[in-house]
Amino acid sequence: MPPKTQLDRLAIGMMVLFCTIWGVQQVAIKLANAGISPVWQAGLRSIGAALLVLAWAVGRRVRLFEADGSLPGGVLAGLLFAAEFALIFIGLQYTSASRGVIFLYTAPFFVALGAVWLLPHEHMRRTQWAGMALAFCGVLVLFGENLLGAAGEAWKGDLLIFCSAFFWAATTLTVKASALNRVSAEKTLLYQLVVSALILPPLALLMGEPGIFAPSPLVWASLAFQIVVVASASYLGWFWLVRQYPATRLSSFSFLTPVMGVLAGGVLLGEPLTPAVFAALGLVGSGIWIANRPPRRR
Template identity: 45%
Template sequence: MAASRHGLSDSRYMNRARHTQYGGMSSSRKPADGFALATMLLLCSIWGMQQVAVKLAAPHVPPLMQMTLRSGISALLVGLLCWVRGERLSFRDGTLRPGLLAGAFFAAEFLFVGEGLRHTHASHMAVFLYTSPVFAALGLHWLVPSERLRPAQWAGMGVAFAGILLAFGGGFLQGGVSLEMIGGDALGLLAGLAWGATTVVVRVSALSDARPTQTLLYQLLGGFVFLLPVALLTGQAGPVSLTGVAWASLLFQGIVVCFASYLVWFWLLRRYLASTLSVFSFMTPLFGVSAGVLVLHERADASFAVGAVLVLAGILVVSAPGLLRPRPPPPEVPQSSHA
């Protein structure tokens, strides 16, 4: 799923990996090893900390403004990287319209995240945001013949939705969750829907064959351009108090999360099978929930915990291609050495 946000769906990336060369390297990729696992653990911990970083800085910078600034910072860095690499960004390659649409969905996603974090826990947001593979799978099922869901995946879909219902309603029925938190959770679910829609747009358009940096730049620019006027119109552009916590959070989100970690992710995708990496990426919500509990001292009630486990289990069944699809034939080219 992470590959989908940053340029390609897992299946499309694996297909390209078998038939093309990328960046001058051999197209052969290998299953994840210990180094890849350790790197994915680091990446997932970084991605899982995003919502916690937003909550920590919320008293100093409104969450929606944080979403805006981090998109702008990251877009600037990605643009500079493209310039250094000599990558020419063309709007005549059929990517402009889907790029604008992907940028709009990206902005909607983080609008819902920013608003949702004002009303619910970061740990809740980490789970509901990562329901995106469910929505992406549903959209691709209807639009892409090769992405038809199998019976096991439909079962996983049912498990995930059962978990959503339990995580939503269990705590409320027990009197431990307020209507305000339910509203924040709903916004988290809408953020997952918007992320899933972004994945579908990338998968079915010319963006699926574009450079990952170009696809990412469309989304980051869309986030900045669309969110800035919303923040201004809703009074959430300020007040901004650039304290140490605020600076640390913004730099972490803009440089570490949305720029550096994505470059490392691209590097991994050039060397390892996307199917094995995508399975590891589902550790991200676990890190997000753990960080919310340990850093922000959020309380996770039993119904939410059980619901979250069901959601993650269902998503894993829906999205892990290595568990549900026949293993592809080995590439004909020799295995390249690990760089």
């Protein structure tokens, strides 16, 4: 399947589905935090997903070990992937989740800036920048009030999560600009899962995390959802999309994730759904439409 320059219905539908899954993941992480410490949770997720993706790839006879020049990019992507999640979980020890969302979802702007040098064929037009800015305004409408009145060491967490957004964008750009863009989505994902599975558990030990301290059926179910649905199925689909479609256009959809997370919290956890949630959804949806609207033919 040759790479495309615009998002079609398949890509749009997959991205809406994945953003919904990633939004629900926020609820699953909260539920699993009640019994498994955060970085341990991320490490266990990577270990479980690596085994599942490996079994899937072997069953489909995907070539994983041939010399295709992808090793340097794969190791780099794995290190960036591990750094992203480590910084998120460490940062959340200092700042609130709502503040963290604002800084994390600066990542699409880093992708767009990096694409100027690394992906010159994905030229960003003014309307695309405007659409991304409008979508980000939707995130600010949803969480912006939490930027005010920060106290203590919240700035440390904000800075760490802002850095994690850079690593998230760098992972996407590495996949798109390196030899990983020519290998299977299974191999691309396995690089990241295996490297993070080797890094995150030792990091959790160094941080003195308790690990699994209060297991329950709900905690295990939440972790299983992250392993099977999020880190295996949705990430496989995401990296397939990154190979086939412009990274800048795909990244604009990520602004949907925090809105979907709040909606999921309202449906699954009974959290309040204020008018700001639906205003944010409208702004994000409008921004994504503007950012992905095809250029007018002259």
